[in-house]
Amino acid sequence: MTDKRTVWGVGTSRTIRAHWALIELGLDYETQPIRPRTPGMDDAAFVAINPRKKVPVLQDGTLTISESPAIVSYLAERYSTDTTRLIPEAIEDRARYFEWQSFITMELDATSLYVLRRHVDLPSIYGEASVAVDTARAYFERMIGAAAPDVAAGGQYLLGDTFSGVDILMQSCLFFAERYKLDLPREIIDYRERVTARPGYAKALAANNP
Ligand SMILES: N[C@@H](CCC(=O)N[C@@H](CS)C(=O)NCC(=O)O)C(=O)O
Known part of the structure; x- marks a missing residue:
C-alpha cells in the first residue's frame, strides 16, 4: 500500500468531516477541490472512483472509500494512536x-x-x-x-x-x-x-x- 492519501471534495458539511479527521490525526494528504453540482463532479477520473458522484471520497493507498461517516470511522480505526484516539477501544x-x-x-x-x-x-x-x-x-x-x-x-x-x-x-x-x-x-x-x-x-x- 502506498502512503498517498487524497480527499475528493470541498466546501460542504460532509466534506469537512474527512478533512477534519485527517487533520486531527496529523495525517498528510492531498485535496482534489471539487464541489457539488460543478463540472468537476462529472470528471471521468472522479466518476471512476465514485459512480454515485458524491463527495467526499477518500483514497488511502489502494483503498477508495466514500460516505463521510465511514471515512471518519475508517481513519479513526486505522490511524488512532495513544495520544490521538478518535474511536474508543473498549x-x-x-x-x-x-x-x-x-x-x-x-x-x-x-x-x-x-x-x-x-x-x-x-x-x-x-x-x-x-x-x-x-x-x-x-x-x-x-x-x-x-x-x-x-x-x-x-x-x-x-x-x-x-x-x-x-x-x-x-x-x-x-x-x-x-x-x-x-x-x-x-x-x-x-x-x-x-x-x-x-x-x-x-x-x-x-x-x-x-
Ligand atoms: N451520505 C453521503 C452523502 C454525500 C453527499 O450527499 N454529498 C453531497 C455534498 S454534501 C454531494 O456530493 N452532492 C452532489 C449531488 O447530490 O449531486 C455522505 O455522508 O458522504
Missing part, C-alpha cells in the same frame, strides 16, 4: 460511538438537515416541499433537545473528555443547524463552543474552503 465505548454515529447521520442529518438542504436551498432540483421542511425543522429540534442532557452529562465531548469522530459528525450538523436558524438547547451551544475552539477545527474549515 466494546462498550465503541457501542456508544456507533450509537452517536447512527443518531447523528440518520436522525439529525438524513431525516432533518438534508431535507432542509434539498427543499430550502435546492428546490430547483428536489422540488418545493413546505410541509416536509416544517416537519424537518421540528424533528431536528425535538431530537437535539432530547439528546442535550446526554451531551451535557458526558463530559467535554460526546464520549466523555476525549474528542472523537462522532464530535466531528455532530459539529458538521450543528454548523448546518445554525445556518437554518434551528433552536439549539444551551447545553448544545456550550458543547459547540468547546468543539469549535479546537485548533483542528479552524484548520479543517480552511482546508474545506480552499
Whole structure:
C-alpha cells in the first residue's frame, strides 16, 4: 500500500468531516477541490472512483472509500494512536460511538438537515416541499433537545473528555443547524463552543474552503 492519501471534495458539511479527521490525526494528504453540482463532479477520473458522484471520497493507498461517516470511522480505526484516539477501544465505548454515529447521520442529518438542504436551498432540483421542511425543522429540534442532557452529562465531548469522530459528525450538523436558524438547547451551544475552539477545527474549515 502506498502512503498517498487524497480527499475528493470541498466546501460542504460532509466534506469537512474527512478533512477534519485527517487533520486531527496529523495525517498528510492531498485535496482534489471539487464541489457539488460543478463540472468537476462529472470528471471521468472522479466518476471512476465514485459512480454515485458524491463527495467526499477518500483514497488511502489502494483503498477508495466514500460516505463521510465511514471515512471518519475508517481513519479513526486505522490511524488512532495513544495520544490521538478518535474511536474508543473498549466494546462498550465503541457501542456508544456507533450509537452517536447512527443518531447523528440518520436522525439529525438524513431525516432533518438534508431535507432542509434539498427543499430550502435546492428546490430547483428536489422540488418545493413546505410541509416536509416544517416537519424537518421540528424533528431536528425535538431530537437535539432530547439528546442535550446526554451531551451535557458526558463530559467535554460526546464520549466523555476525549474528542472523537462522532464530535466531528455532530459539529458538521450543528454548523448546518445554525445556518437554518434551528433552536439549539444551551447545553448544545456550550458543547459547540468547546468543539469549535479546537485548533483542528479552524484548520479543517480552511482546508474545506480552499
Ligand atoms: N451520505 C453521503 C452523502 C454525500 C453527499 O450527499 N454529498 C453531497 C455534498 S454534501 C454531494 O456530493 N452532492 C452532489 C449531488 O447530490 O449531486 C455522505 O455522508 O458522504
